[in-house]
Amino acid sequence: MYLLMLLALMVVLPIVSILIEQVSGTDASLLFLIGKWFVFWIVGVRLLLAGVRQVMQPSYTATKIFQIKDPEAEKLVTEIGFGNLAMGLVGVLTLLEPAWVVPAGLTGGLYLGLAGVKHAMNADRSRAENIAMATDFFGAAVIAVGVIARLA
Template sequence: MQIVVILVLMVAAPVAAIVIQGATTGGSLIALAGTWFVFFFGLRLLIAGFHQLAKPDFTAKTIFRITDPNAAKIVSELGFGNIAIGALGVLTLFNANWIVPAAIVMAIFYALAGGKHVMNAQRTASENWAMGSDVWAALVLAGWLVVVWMER
């Protein structure tokens, strides 16, 4: 299920939304990419955050391989951060002025999280998916920010 959610939120849904909105209402490809990648990458963080609050042991055991029950406290804190950053991304649909700031925050977060996963040579399969999606999001958002910056 984790793989399906990642693929849908990180690739299929944003690409579909860009294509559908581009075909129906038009608009700049760069603007559409920012709108939909920031929204769906934020939605992924929001869902992950709520999942970490509801089932902190899942993240502790399957991604970090920590079996200590006290790890739930730390995973819950991670969940709070994911919810906060994810909410910012989702709320950009209501205020387009937040897209660039949200993209900056998410690019930094995803890059740091992805980098931490990369440094772990003994990753689980779940951590590999988390790493791949984190690195993907960081690259997409950073690339988009560079294009936006160069257009100014």
């Protein structure tokens, strides 16, 4: 279920959004739409949902992703969740304030890239952490393309 949700948020929904906007007759370039919709879905919705889960159920991230059984770790996961909530909210609001796409993309993309590096450094990764690592790297790469396109 986790993998299906990530695939929907990071691939299917952004592509569907781009196609819908293109069919509707937009004047925007494809690269512009990639930046818009991938930032919205990956930085906005994905991080917002991750933040909600980390705040409401920190034990999931602690035990399933990081394999930490200590309940004290939940305090840190909750704080990570607050950061994800904040970045996610800004990412979602890019639909109302398009000028925020680049700052949201830079912030969220950098966060995803660094999180992916940290996951990669863990030789004892679980399956869930491998999925998180792969999707973090994918998200960072796609967001980088989108942000560069917006800046060009």
